[in-house]
Amino acid sequence: MELPSSDELARHLMALHEDSPAPTALFDQDDVLRYANPAFCQAFDTRPDGRTRWIDLMRANLAKGCGNVVSSNDQETWLAAAASRRGKQAFRSFEADLRDGRWIWMSETTHANGWMLCSACDITALKVDDRALRQERDKALRAAQSDPLTGISNRRHVMQQLEQQVAALNQSATSLALALLDLDHFKAINDSFGHDAGDAVIRDFSRLLQQSSRRGDGCGRIGGEEFMLVMGDVDEAQAHSILERLHASVSQSRPLADHPERGYTYSVGLALARPGESVAQLCKRADLALYEAKAEGRDRCCQSP
Structure with missing residues (x-):
């Protein structure tokens, strides 16, 4: 059987992303949103326009009451802390709560050229007995890495x-x-x-x-x-x-x-x-x-x- 061409593979991959219920997005080296499938657009109330940076998207979500749940009363410090961890590793994954009640597992894969693929899967239905313990662990890790006054790295x-x-x-x-x-x-x-x-x-x-x-x-x-x-x-x-x-x-x-x-x-x-x-x-x-x-x-x- 003849192998499909690169263009054909790209079309299939894009069609699958478009149909997938898993939120998927692509950010460039300047952290500008370049692609988002319908599931990501719905979860974070956005659309790619070639100008919106990740931190602007998050700030807009906070203002509209959608996207991520933020436990901190100081939203700007939370944003700074989140940005200080973003893109510093080739791959990382973490849990997140969404305002629509879903619980997701988000992964970030960063290429050497700076482009980042973000992909999430819905884990709301998974066993939650140890979730509070994991959340406290993640909160402690964030605190260990962040300056408490500013939110940037300590x-x-x-x-x-x-x-x-x-x-x-x-x-x-x-x-x-x-x-x-x-x-x-x-x-x-x-x-x-x-x-x-x-x-x-x-x-x-x-x-x-x-x-x-x-x-x-x-x-x-x-x-x-x-x-x-x-x-x-x-x-x-x-x-x-x-x-x-x-x-x-x-x-x-x-x-x-x-x-x-x-x-x-x-x-x-x-x-x-x-x-x-x-x-x-x-x-x-x-x-x-x-x-x-x-x-x-x-x-x-x-x-x-």
């Missing part, structure tokens, strides 16, 4: 991502850039406007850092006002482009409602990884570049030679 989680990227760099011909970021004169914000204002600035910067980075990049809060951005598979120009996008957003941001005229700045130390370099050596070079940025007057990016 120090431990983002360092794990850095270690994985360095290991990959030393095993293949890829590239890696590390940026350490520190909010300028943060103590003055706390002293002048109070710790609530300081928290608002930290949350704002975390949100913009995550928005400016790519889905596969690791970003996390590693200290009080210190952050890390791990950029895999980038050259020098691409790393600077990501940082420039962040700078443009922060320069326009005014997160203090009681002081709408007040913005904030930050300093960056950037290092491009060298083959054979350890995590400690890479961090040291980025830290020295950050120190240089501060010494030169802050509100700038300095790169390690």
